[in-house]
Amino acid sequence: MFKQDLTFRTTLMNAAGTLGFIPNPRSPLDLGCLGAFITNPVSLAPRQPAENRVLLPFAGGFLLHTGLPNPGLRVVLRRYAARWRESPIPVLVHLLAGSPEEAARMVAHLEEIDNIAGVELGFEPQITAEMALARVAAALGELPVIACLPLEKAAELAQALAGSGVSAFSLAAGRGTLAAVDGRLVSGRLYGPALLPQALAAVQAVVRSGVPVIGAGGVYTAKDAAAMQAAGAVAIQLDTVLWRGGWS
């Protein structure tokens, strides 16, 4: 069995976690402009919402902590696999695998589904290069693998994973910490136009690995997307600009 090629009709796609598990007809965005659809993060077992889930705005963006809730791979496949088969847009499934064994099991399930264009493998922020290599090795099979690198470790992990067989790198949302209304400190993912400079620098660093890079983070305008491409990104993931209601 040969590994499929990873090709997109256009250079735009959504970032994992921004449009649900299937292309949503209620999206204000013309989904026809997307070259691929990335699903919400899926773990092997169900994940509950974080008890201390929160949204904290800051100038030019916001911090979001949700716990990445999802019903687990078995339920996701039962609910959405048929819709993925009918999708006019190539579907990539974003996997939250906690170990190489989990990555291998999840990919094996997905290889039995038609019309899956590939998997995007997410990592926890504290992942080491050694752990990431083991997970990528376990995930490699018939489906192309995109390694979604934590922004803060993107350059380091890109160098380590450059010869691993991944088809591309993408960038996860950066992380940060803010004080909540009650004064407690909350860590979470960062989104918004203010993240663009950090994301562009990460793209420039990851491009040096020689592996194609899908840029992401802070893209809210066509000008931002052009800057991503100038930094070396071959494609661009749109994140919370889709929640705002499209880009300008």
Next chain:
Amino acid sequence: MPQVKGQLVEIWIENGALAGQIACPPSVLPAPGQYLAAYALEDGAAALAHPLFLAGAAADGMRVASPLPAEWQPGVQLALRGPLGHGFHLPVSARHVALAALGESPARVLALVGQALAQGCAVTLFCDLSGELSWRNLPDALEVSPLAMLKDALAWADYLALDIPIPHLFERYALTGLRPGDILPCKAEVLAAAAMPCAGLAACGACAVHGRQHWLLACEDGPVFDWEQLD
């Protein structure tokens, strides 16, 4: 769902927060408890859409519940998507209506007042707000009582609409004197107020609510729930 353009035509301060009136096509007008996702077209730095809840009817649009983003000025062009979510369902048979708000503003439940009065209901608002209640177009027929009196309302109300922030949802039992599992003496609906960043597009989980059977999302399954749906 298409996105349409609207305009903020007037703003005012309502209990210390910015409220206003927008002009918009009738096709996007939300019912009480539903919302619109809106952002200012000129504001390139806006990271998210803002949820706009109906506060009351207005010519060519609607009055919008506070708070509005502080940077919005009259005349600003808005991109609007909606109506989103599930709103309140005032029974046509209701004649004694209790509205209550635990959060920063009762404006979202006040959106029911016009409909309730039109069908001949006696309406009482239960809320605790510092300072004078300075709402525009508040009808004389509306009675206002402290939140502590809500317990007594269950003896006469045949419909209760409650607006309460998600972290305080369990306080609804103390407010009403009911216990989990009690049979409600009337139909009761709860607006679970929360930040809804994805506005129903992604099931992101930020507005997740403990349901009786499973987790619910305020942005999509709500923000108005039947009392019995919630844990």
